[in-house]
Amino acid sequence: MTELETLRHSCAHVLATAILKIWPEAQFAAGPPVENGFYYDLELPHRITPEDFARIEEEMKKEIKANNRFERIEVSREEAIAMAERGELAALGGRTEPSKFKLDIVQHIPDGEVITIYRNGQFTDLCAGPHVSHTGRIGAFKLTNLASAYYKGDERNPQLQRVYGTAFKNKTEMEAYFTMLEEAKKRDHRKIGREMELFCFDEDVGPGLPLWLPKGTVLVEELERLAKETEFAAGYQRVRTPHIARESMYKCSGHLPYYADSMFPPMEFSEEEGGDSVKYYLKAMNCPHHHKLFGAVQRSYRDLPLRLAEYGACYRYEQSGELFGLMRVRSMQMNDAHIYCTEDQFEQEFRAVNEMYLKYFKIFGIDKYVMRFSTHDPAKLGQKFVDQPELWKKTEDMVRNVLIRSGINYVEVPNEAAFYGPKIDVQVWSAIGREFTIATNQVDFAVPARFGLTYKDRDNTEKTPLCIHRAPLGTHERFIGFLIEHYAGNFPLWLAPEQVRVMTIGDEDPLVDAAKDLHAELRSLGIRAELDISSDKINGKIQRAEQAKVHTMLVIGKRDLEAGAVSVREHGKGNLGAKPRAEVVTALADAIKNRA
Known part of the structure; x- marks a missing residue:
């Protein structure tokens, strides 16, 4: 646990x-720290309200x-069971x-696992910890909301009350x-x-x-254009693949x-009459x-590295309770690519991908980020992770070395790798400090062999x-x-x-003609421009444009027309x-072209 997670876990015991x-x-029942706070599940005849x-x-x-001191005490399984039976836990x-x-x-x-209880003052609880040393080390806290939850998430179990809260080192951090x-x-x-x-x-x-309306589709296509230009410059080749495939392929991939x-x-049917x-x-x-x-x-070694890119549509059956706007959906278009390379080429390729991330961060004004380097758990080989311990160690060392040599801000997280290799999840913070997971960079040392993928090396071996x-x-x-x-x-603007x-300021013919001419010129340059030549007052027109978050407003009045000028407003x-x-x-066209 991080220091803040430990503090919040301790605050759950105080709750x-x-x-x-x-x-x-x-x-x-359970009282863990969670993102941005903690909760405790409980059964109580009284219905807790705000x-x-x-x-x-x-x-x-x-x-x-x-x-009060948080006292850690190891107990045997028999002692813990006896304490629970006597009503002494929680x-x-x-x-x-x-x-x-x-x-x-x-x-x-599980058998063999150390069992601990923690005591603070009169309260005793079954808990693996860790905790702060004393309750006085808990800084600022606040209860935030309530929910219901089935015990262990199983609807066959009792429904419990869930009390949420958050805690920080001090009041200033909490207010922020x-x-x-x-x-x-x-x-x-x-x-x-x-x-x-x-x-x-x-x-x-x-x-x-999600269904994309015309304005949202603009965002989709601009992002795709950015990715295609960036990837073309980096030597990627574009491909297209179907939206469905046979079960056999996904079994092969694992x-x-x-x-x-x-x-x-799955969709199950017979492809031939009377067939299986x-x-x-x-x-x-x-x-x-x-x-x-x-x-x-x-393929030959001369073909490598081979970089295949696709904005491929994927479909995942997220649980209905986990769906959340655009953040958790069931259909998605992924800025995907797969780089096939030799071991000697790996560091350069992996580093180039990370540098592509940094380029995008600069374009979008993302100042704070961290790369979460996820490794495997050796105890779960053959279950959660493919059972190839030597390749796990080798590829994790390779990724770690790239991150260190690149000077990239990263944290290492065990037991969160993909089943086929270590991975990096990219965490970014928005302009207001909210954290998002937006991208991934993964190593795959297992699946190419399952598909029998080979290339002919310099020595003519596969x-x-x-x-x-x-x-x-x-x-x-x-x-x-x-981004929203x-x-x-x-x-x-871009x-x-x-x-x-x-x-226009007014709807006289010369103003309207000039506005139409300017609008046509902008559109001919590929600029997404609209026209408001209504008879409404200019303040009303500007207000509508501001509400629609139009980036730039070009106003033409009589003086502007005489001077061959336009008055510029920016949202x-x-x-x-x-x-x-x-x-x-010219300035608008250049700014859009350069994604200023």
Whole structure:
């Protein structure tokens, strides 16, 4: 756990202590730290409401002020079971009713695993830890919301109350967090997406299946254009693959059964009358298709590295409770590519991918990022990870060396690798400090061999290439969701759905003709320009354009017409003054071309 996670985990115990002082009959299940806070699940006849928060927080403050020590005690399985049966776990003492959830948890702890309890003041709980040294080390905290959850996430089990909270080292950090949350509500990509008419969902289409409206499609196509230009310059070749494939291919790749739960159920039918039935799956990942493309042509070492790129549509059966706007969807278009290379080429190729990430960060104004380097767990070889320990060590060392030599900001996380090799997940922070996972860069040392992929080396022997899976812009869906919140819908000129709106001060023929002529010129240069030549007052026209988050407004009045100029306004910046028409057009075209 990180230092902040440890603090929040400790605060969860303080929450339980406080609840028990108010309602001694409460039965507690799990109380882990989670992203941005913590929660504790409990069973209690009294239904906790937000009106109870102040009372609970007051008791929590007393426990923190008491500065009780978190005492770690190792116990045997028999001792832990006896304590649970006597009602001594997740309790303050004196209760005779068994701690039923803790008893169940103890009974499911694997044999040989160390069992520990933690005590702070009167409260004793079954817990693996770690915790801060004393309750007084917990800084600022706040209870945030309530929910219901089935014990262990199983609807056959009792439904529990879940109390959420958050904690920080000090009040300043907590206030900054809640300020960020308020700003995040204003920037919610679902809200802005509706207001700007970027995308929508429809029950007849199905949950998690976004429909892109014309303005949202602009964002999709601009991102795809950026990726294609960048990848072309980096020596990638574009390919296209179908949206479905036979079960046999996904068995060969190993995605079945590893990822079966994330794939849509198969379509089963007979391809020939009276023949055996065959299963087809919607494509959940592009890599097996790309492996087939590599294998379709006889390859030599001279062909490597081979970089195959595709904005491939994929479909994943995310659970309905996990769907969230564009961030978690069931259909997605992925900025995918697979690099087939020799071991000697690996470092240069992996480093080039990371440098592509950094280039994109600069374009989008992403100042804070970290690469999460995910490694395997040797104890789970053959289960969660392919059973090739030597290749795991070798490829993890290779990735680690690239990260160190590149000077890239990274953290190492065990037990989160892909089943076929180590990977990097890219964490970025938006302009308001909200964290997102947007992209991945993975090493695959196992699957090319399963597909029999080989190339002829200099010595005329057949060798299997390494494969790098990479998606610097992730999916259109998640990346655009991030960008909406990052920019609050105020997209830079090159990306804005409506880049320019030409408007007149009045509707006299000379003004209208000049506006139409300017509009036509802008459109001929590929600039997304619209026209407002209505008889409305100019303040109303400007207000409409501001509300629509049009990037640049070009206003033509009588004086502008006489001077061969236009008055320039920029969304959020106001009036930038009158400028020569030709100069304005050239500046706009250059800024869009250079993605300024």
